[in-house]
Amino acid sequence: MQRDLRYGPESDMLLDLIRPEEIQDPTPLVLWIHGGAFVGGSKEELTGYFQTIAAEGYTVAAPRYSLAPKHHYPTPLRQIGQALAFLQGNASRLNLDPERVVIAGDSAGAHIAAQIAALVSTPGYAQRVGVPVPLDRGRLLGLILACGPYDLSLADDTSTPAVAVLIKASLWAYSGRRRFMDDASLAPWSITDFVTPEFPPTLITVGNSDPLRAHSERLAAALTEVGLKPETVFWPDADPPLGHEYQFLLDTEAAQVFLARMLAFLAEQTHNADAQLLSRMGDSEEQEKT
Structure with a gap:
């Protein structure tokens, strides 16, 4: 693992790179953007999860980005774009396959990841x-x-008033505008209004008790309306309650289900033969143990 590679001149523009130990050839790149309500979180918090992904045959890039309220939208989006440019420009040195890139994110990072997809696929969005x-x-x-937010109009659509206050406070800090919902310049923040048929294949998940659940459901509906077929891991109300960022609790069945779906999605989209080989090796080892 390579820590704190500098991808740009600003103090926060650092990233970690986690590679699979078993593979020497260039691997597909998974760039994962951490969450934290735009005001917190860190790349280091998720290192264990990234190692799990990397062990399946991927290089995971985990960038740091500048946080609110000191830094406002779209600073993190611009920085993540620069991280991608750095990784693409140094693909040979870093042993990456620049033709096979997947963008991922959780919570606030999922919103930034979705905006990256819109930058790439929606004419005029950039x-x-x-x-x-x-x-x-x-x-x-x-x-x-x-578990991300994708639609400003849903800022009031939460389970409790206390959660609504927290969401509005984070968006005020991120936007730098107290009346952010009335500011036309922030309209592109709502990804649900800017998806096109060129949007990349998408896997979306959210817990059934997540206060941001409606955002994921609305984004899936928006993608379906333009003719796409997003893959979703949603949970019925009858299941045990799954809160925000449930997917990182790997000692739970639900998190393991999503992890398996995500790894299958990655292998399918990147046509990653190394991931399929590692999976078969893992199956063989399990059979030997039994």
Whole structure:
């Protein structure tokens, strides 16, 4: 693992790179953007999860980005775009396959990841946001979104008033505008209004008790309306309650179900023969144990 590679001049522009130990050839890249309500979180918190993904035959890039309230939207989006440019420009040195890229994120990071997909696939979106297109559409093979917010109009649609206050406070900090819902310049923040048939193949998950559940459901509906077939891991109300970021609790069955679906999605979208080989090796080892 390589820690704190500098991808740009600003102090927060650092990323970690986690590679599979068994593979020497260039591997598909999974860039995962951490959550934290735009005001917190860190790349280091998820290192164990990234190692689990990397062990299946992927290089995982985990970038740091500048946080609110000191830094406002779209600073993190611009920085993640620069991280992608750095990784693409140094693909040979870093032993990456620049033609096979998947963007992923959780919570606030899922929103940033979805915006990256819109920058790449939605005509005119980059100009509206004021952030350059970070890579060619043909290189972005998939998008993984966990428990994110995607629609400003849902800022009031939460389970409790206390949660609504927290969500509004984080969006105020991120946007730098107290009346962010009335600001036309923030309209591109609502990804649900900017999806097109060129949006990349997408895997979406959210817990059934997540206060942001409606966002994921609305994004899945928006993608379906433009003729796409997003893959979803949603949970019925009858299941045990699954809260925000349930997918990281790997000692639970639900998190294991999503992990398996995500790894299958990655292998399918990247056509990763190494992942399929590692999976078969793992199955053989399990059979030997029994």
